[in-house]
Amino acid sequence: MKNEGIEGTERFVSPERGRGLRALRHFSVGELLFSCPAYSYVLTVNERGAHCEHCFTRREDLFKCGKCKQAYYCNVECQRGDWPMHKLECMAMCAYGENWCPSETVRLVARIIMKQRVTTERTLSEKVLLLKEFESHLDKMDSEKDEIVQADIAALHHFYSKHISDLPDEQTLIELFAQVNCNGFTIEDEELSHLGSAVFPDVALMNHSCSPNVIVTYKGTAAEVRAVQEINPGEEIFNSYIDLLYPTEDRKERLLESYFFTCQCTECTTKSKDKAKMEIRKLSLPPEPEEIQSMVRYAKNIIEEFRRAKHYKNILHIFPSELLEMCELSQEKMGAIFGDTNVYMLHMMYQAMGVCLYMQDWDGAMSYGEKIVQPYSVHYPAYSLNVASMYLKLGRLYLGLERKTQGVKALKKALAIMEVAHGKEHHYVAEVKREIEEQK
Numbered sequence: 001m002k003n004e005g006i007e008g009t010e011r012f013v014s015p016e017r018g019r020g021l022r023a024l025r026h027f028s029v030g031e032l033l034f035s036c037p038a039y040s041y042v043l044t045v046n047e048r049g050a051h052c053e054h055c056f057t058r059r060e061d062l063f064k065c066g067k068c069k070q071a072y073y074c075n076v077e078c079q080r081g082d083w084p085m086h087k088l089e090c091m092a093m094c095a096y097g098e099n100w101c102p103s104e105t106v107r108l109v110a111r112i113i114m115k116q117r118v119t120t121e122r123t124l125s126e127k128v129l130l131l132k133e134f135e136s137h138l139d140k141m142d143s144e145k146d147e148i149v150q151a152d153i154a155a156l157h158h159f160y161s162k163h164i165s166d167l168p169d170e171q172t173l174i175e176l177f178a179q180v181n182c183n184g185f186t187i188e189d190e191e192l193s194h195l196g197s198a199v200f201p202d203v204a205l206m207n208h209s210c211s212p213n214v215i216v217t218y219k220g221t222a223a224e225v226r227a228v229q230e231i232n233p234g235e236e237i238f239n240s241y242i243d244l245l246y247p248t249e250d251r252k253e254r255l256l257e258s259y260f261f262t263c264q265c266t267e268c269t270t271k272s273k274d275k276a277k278m279e280i281r282k283l284s285l286p287p288e289p290e291e292i293q294s295m296v297r298y299a300k301n302i303i304e305e306f307r308r309a310k311h312y313k314n315i316l317h318i319f320p321s322e323l324l325e326m327c328e329l330s331q332e333k334m335g336a337i338f339g340d341t342n343v344y345m346l347h348m349m350y351q352a353m354g355v356c357l358y359m360q361d362w363d364g365a366m367s368y369g370e371k372i373v374q375p376y377s378v379h380y381p382a383y384s385l386n387v388a389s390m391y392l393k394l395g396r397l398y399l400g401l402e403r404k405t406q407g408v409k410a411l412k413k414a415l416a417i418m419e420v421a422h423g424k425e426h427h428y429v430a431e432v433k434r435e436i437e438e439q440k
């Protein structure tokens with residue numbers, strides 16, 4: 001393929017942020033800037049059987065691979081299309097059984113290595129940035145990150161060396177893993193459930209802002225980039241790399257830790273939303289700054305502890321009810337100082353809602369959702385997938401509990417955001433419209 005770039009945009013070098021993408025013409029809110037097929041992708045293990053391994057279509061009548069009985073497909077075309085990648089895992093899964101457990105990053109990297117071997121030209125995913133050009137930030141890797149990469153490389157050798165002849169040398173692998181760690185994407189569905197991991201080189205060219213002017217959504221395994229603010233010719237195009245719920249200090253920490261830069265966007269400079277995000281309970285005796293600081297430390301610790309507990313819940317044998325209790329206790333403690341719309345309170349409520357959904361406690365999930373959704377729409381930007389998915393989950397819960405009017409109202413709120421972020425033609429939008437229509 002000739003390098004034709006992306007119509008209406010150009011790659012450029014910004015003085016503060018290095019290379020990036022900027023607009024050459026005007027884009028209005030909701031307009032598609034570009035679509036990018038995945039260079040490589042992988043369906044997450046938990047979604048096997050619910051989505052086609054090849055095209056990520058969600059349907060109930062998928063059929064499974066006759067050999068491993070673990071991968072599912074729409075039809076024989078999808079199965080054939082997926083074989084060059086699935087064959088890396090099919091036999092190995094049979095051979096290792098329960099002990100087959102490479103991380104999703106390892107699975108993705110194995111696919112990238114195979115793709116690189118059969119690719120001689122610039123792909124359709126690399127109109128403005130080649131995968132080979134990804135930053136690796138190797139010089140900024142600390143020992144903790146280094147250990148993770150080393151473990152991933154060991155797993156790659158362990159689970160894939162039989163099916164990938166001569167894996168690249170150690171240094172090449174370290175660089176590739178580091179590149180994927182700071183340029184990889186996770187694919188999510190309309191409720192923000194994790195579906196898989198992928199690399200989209202052109203999408204990775206965009207720099208970050210905490211007040212982004214585009215949103216990335218997924219159609220099957222392709223990424224779509226739409227404007228969520230008016231973009232004028234000459235303006236840089238910014239995506240967001242992180243969850244924007246948290247106050248400036250937390251966002252900066254996260255960006256530095258995972259992407260190795262200090263954000264200087266307008267939100268980070270003006271900190272306009274920090275006060276609302278850190279809402280303090282109205283008390284006759286207001287808390288001292290030290291008390292607030294110590295509660296923030298507690299909140300961050302509990303968030304981290306909870307993240308680990310959830311991550312290792314199978315290994316540690318933690319029951320969902322214990323997770324729920326952890327959420328409730330922390331809310332009680334933080335509630336002494338933080339208001340109900342404080343983002344740390346909201347974080348724990350969101351986790352609690354997730355556990356309720358997992359336990360099929362629909363009433364519990366609904367009452368958490370009701371507390372979360374209003375403050376969410378204040379803290380997040382005007383068009384946010386976090387807000388849309390919260391309205392969507394809540395709307396679907398209402399309808400499941402026969403609360404028709406409230407259900408339709410919530411779904412319409414989700415739809416208004418999704419029509420901009422996903423585009424009016426997206427199958428998720430059609431699905432929500434159908435759900436509303438069915439209530440008439």
Ligand SMILES: [Zn+2]
Binds near residue numbers: 054
């Ligand atoms: Zn398919």
Ligand SMILES: [Zn+2]
Binds near residue numbers: 066
């Ligand atoms: Zn198979």
Ligand SMILES: [Zn+2]
Binds near residue numbers: 209264265266
């Ligand atoms: Zn920022």
